[in-house]
Amino acid sequence: MGFEAPDQFSRAFSLAWGSRDVAGLAAMFAEDADLLTLTGAWAEGRQAIADVLAGELAGAFARARLVTGRTKLRRVGAEGAVLMQRFVLSGIRHADGSDAGRVGAVLSAVMAPREAGWQVVSASFTVEG
Numbered sequence: 001m002g003f004e005a006p007d008q009f010s011r012a013f014s015l016a017w018g019s020r021d022v023a024g025l026a027a028m029f030a031e032d033a034d035l036l037t038l039t040g041a042w043a044e045g046r047q048a049i050a051d052v053l054a055g056e057l058a059g060a061f062a063r064a065r066l067v068t069g070r071t072k073l074r075r076v077g078a079e080g081a082v083l084m085q086r087f088v089l090s091g092i093r094h095a096d097g098s099d100a101g102r103v104g105a106v107l108s109a110v111m112a113p114r115e116a117g118w119q120v121v122s123a124s125f126t127v128e129g
Contacts, residue, residue: 002117003028006081007073009109009120013085014066020057026050029120030112036124038089038105060100063091069104081118083109086128104128 003012009028016024026049029035035043035052039060043052069086076082085107092100109123 002114002119004117006075006083006111006118009083009111009118010068010071010085010107013107014068014087017057017064017066020062022050022054022057025053027116029123030114033120034122035120036126038125038127060092060094061089063093064089065091079112081111083107083111085109 003009012028013025015021016028026046029046029049031046032044033046033049035049037043037052037056039056041052041056043049067088067090069088070084071086072084074082087105087107089103089105090101092103094100105125105127107123107125109120111118112121113119
């Protein structure tokens with residue numbers, strides 16, 4: 001499952017994250033996509049992405065909320081797009097259960113059209129800093 005246009009990705013990602021919809025998040029990625037996550041995990045392939053996100057969303061990010069900030073979308077011809085999406089995360093928990101405070105993060109995603117619609121082929125979700 002993809003999305004109809006690159007400008008729909010940020011909202012779809014935020015909604016799926018907020019509802020802890022791991023299958024929905026993973027479906028936004030191409031079968032052979034790569035993802036570097038906020039915790040530094042590097043997942044290769046949709047199933048590995050689903051596995052890593054499931055662990056993170058059940059762990060440190062179980063109560064985390066994303067607030068969308070600045071977005072920059074750049075089309076790369078008809079066959080690609082690069083997105084830079086700023087988020088503020090709150091509700092992150094340390095391993096001991098204490099609140100980690102607010103964190104600024106940037107999701108950088110390279111997207112391409114596929115049979116299922118636009119999908120992410122490579123992304124990095126990193127803490128600003």
